[in-house]
Amino acid sequence: MDKIARDNIPDELYRVAPEVFDHMPTKFLDGFRSPCWKVKSKLTCLPSFMLTGVGKCGTTDVWDKIVAHPDIVVSDKEPRWWTRLRVGRDRGLDKSYPLSWYANQYNNLGKAISEARDSNKAKKLIAGDGSPSIFWDNIEWKTTLTAACQNLTTPRYVLADVIRTVLPKTKILAVFRNPITRLYSDYNYANRSCTPAFFHDSVTEATRIFSSCLASSTRKECVYKYFTEIYKNSLHHKLPKERPGMNMNPIKRLFKGYYSLFVPDWLKAFPRDQVMFIRMEDWHSECTTMLPNIYQFLDLEPLSKQNTDEICNKTLKNSTPGMNAKGPMLDTTKQLLDKFYAPDRKDLAQILNDDRFLWND
Structure with missing residues (x-):
């Protein structure tokens, strides 16, 4: 079992996401690329990478091409659990969604690992979370503070700290775009x-x-x-x-x-070799070079040049x-x-x- 050290968590950090710290396993099964554990007899797994950034920076297209790799089990791109559903903040929500709901979004991953005939293949399978808002959305920060900390003007702990504490091996990708053109695209x-x-x-x-x-x-x-x-x-x-x-x-x-303003939070929480930054402008012109680098970053087997070209030539998404x-x-x-x-x-x-x-x- 991979044991996650979670002793002596600062109270301020705990208050950022108590529902995560209270229910996330402290041990994951050995030998799998994905963080997995057993719930009764069912194999339950979570994503091992997160594709983040900001809306209209091309995350949908990057996601579409990344998950074309055969060792990635495809899930919904944006569960938005970490930033919204976890705290009951989204359109039409009148309740929060527990960790078990988030884990259920990756049932296909657990099923694929369990049913794989090749045990080596099973150990390589991974999934991702492509919710861009994970990168920047700490909107609830003031509501988590104790009375003694209400005078703070910026948070000491953010979502990056929570994820690093409970899923320390997670790889983070962040996609950026010229902020001027991004804003115009977003507004339109x-x-x-x-x-x-x-x-x-x-x-x-x-x-x-x-x-x-x-x-x-x-x-x-x-x-x-x-x-x-x-x-x-x-x-x-x-x-x-x-x-x-x-x-x-x-x-x-x-x-x-x-x-x-947000990048330092991730670089402080995660080792530098677990975070990759991508410019949308480069992605559009250099996909065939960048996609193999992303697969390498995610510790995935390289694909042939033909397969890479076919993936990069897919229609631009969103x-x-x-x-x-x-x-x-x-x-x-x-x-x-x-x-x-x-x-x-x-x-x-x-x-x-x-x-x-x-x-x-």
Whole structure:
């Protein structure tokens, strides 16, 4: 049995996810790539990798091509358990979903391992969780604090710490995209009738509101301040009036492009060789080179060049339809956002020691 050391967990960390710490096994079966255990006679398993990032960074296409590997048992891409269902926060939810529900999403993995005729093959089988929000969504952080910690402006522990504690061998992939084009794509995806002019008005007001916070607080403090306020729509009245059928409040989409604020949490929690960062722009042009590297990162057997080419030539998944029909982003909007995101791009490039994340290309 692989025993997970979980003694002396700080109370603050425990309070981030008590339902995880109370019910996650402390031992997993030896010999399997996947974290598995027995529930009575049933083999129960969880994912061994997580494909994260931010919406409209291409995670669906990366996922679609990664899971084409024969040693990956396909599951639903986004169970959203860690960030939403676990705490009962999603559309139409009136209850939280337990760890057993999450494990049931990977029944196919346990079944495939149990039924595999080749024991060596069974030991290699893995599955993943492709919920992008795992990377950034710590919205509940304030609600988990004790009274003595209510004066904190940023959390000491986040979801990365929880996952590292209970599933320490997990591999993390994060997909990023130029935050300017990501925001436009995201906003168009949610607001199908959005025009470039209306997008500009929304961004202008959202950046003004956010910048007013920056006058007295750090970027990280402002993001975590708005984690609680934005999702309660407390800023809704300050933004341009909602048009019929439009998903408003662009400020909640704006801060998701502050990648450098979340990356350190994962690099602090996990060893560097368990975290991989991908640029969507590179993925679209270099899939046949990058996909074998991803498989190697996940400790999967390499595929033939022919198989890799066939996978990479599959149709692009989940691109935003009709975005070009609305017209390109206004130059004035690009300039505004370029200035807004410049500090974060600089920080990200320094953290990762990689100037590609300046997005000067």
